[in-house]
Amino acid sequence: MTNITPFLEKAEKYHGHICSGQVLGIRMSLMALRLLDLKPEDNLRDLVIFLETDRCVADASHVVTGVTLGRRRVKVYGYGKTAMSFLDLKSGRAVRVHVTTSDRPPHDVPKQEQIAFWEKYADDDIFAWQEVHIDMPEGELPGPPVRVCTCAACGEDVLDCKEVLRDGKTYCRACADGAYYRPLEVCHD
Ligand SMILES: [Zn+2]
Ligand SMILES: [Zn+2]
Structure with a gap:
């Protein structure tokens, strides 16, 4: 051994x-x-x-x-x-x-x-x-992202084919299916 x-x-x-x-x-x-x-x-x-x-x-x-x-x-x-x-x-x-x-x-x-x-x-x-x-x-493969999409709801980029298609629009999983977090206030940008 x-x-x-x-x-x-x-x-x-x-x-x-x-x-x-x-x-x-x-x-x-x-x-x-x-x-x-x-x-x-x-x-x-x-x-x-x-x-x-x-x-x-x-x-x-x-x-x-x-x-x-x-x-x-x-x-x-x-x-x-x-x-x-x-x-x-x-x-x-x-x-x-x-x-x-x-x-x-x-x-x-x-x-x-x-x-x-x-x-x-x-x-x-x-x-x-x-x-x-x-x-x-x-x-899922290592290497550069296969594609980058933008979520139609939150505007954040989604890499690596993790986007969700709904009614012809592209969303992130958080917007499409609910997130693990709950915003307490508006997003500061
Ligand atoms: Zn331990
Ligand atoms: Zn989103």
């Missing part, structure tokens, strides 16, 4: 603490890379990660791969599952890895105990994986 100590050191800085999520996330990421015949030290510019959680393991996948949200290489699905898929755009191959155990050390034990707790398990004891197919719509 790969020595995960260097990744744990990075994870402690990036995530702010060592927790089961860091250990699991590092090992899941290394497993997914291995299954795709990739290594953390490779140029991973063609890698896209699909996270099914925005909890601790999400940060660990960044620490191992360097893949970031702002480069359109991280897609977050709020499934609430400790699972992630890695897609290699170059080969088109993708694998999904998920955690199969609900065993966890107590949350407040010192980090050495957290780490030791997981050392007794082999990857096969705690993870399952499968090859999967992942469709990447044009608007």
Whole structure:
């Protein structure tokens, strides 16, 4: 098994603490890379990660791969599952890895105990994986925006094919379907 100590050191800085999520996330990421015949030290510019959680393991996948949200290489699905898929755009191959155990050390034990707790398990004891197919719509791909539209209601630009067509007009999702926020006052411009 790969020595995960260097990744744990990075994870402690990036995530702010060592927790089961860091250990699991590092090992899941290394497993997914291995299954795709990739290594953390490779140029991973063609890698896209699909996270099914925005909890601790999400940060660990960044620490191992360097893949970031702002480069359109991280897609977050709020499934609430400790699972992630890695897609290699170059080969088109993708694998999904998920955690199969609900065993966890107590949350407040010192980090050495957290780490030791997981050392007794082999990857096969705690993870399952499968090859999967992942469709990447044009608007989801890294690279320059495919198109930019302007919302007929709010006037803001909408990139990456995220616009909604209604009655022959183009809207942003917030105007078309309701937003996650509620304005408290007029927009200052
Ligand atoms: Zn954590
Ligand atoms: Zn709008």
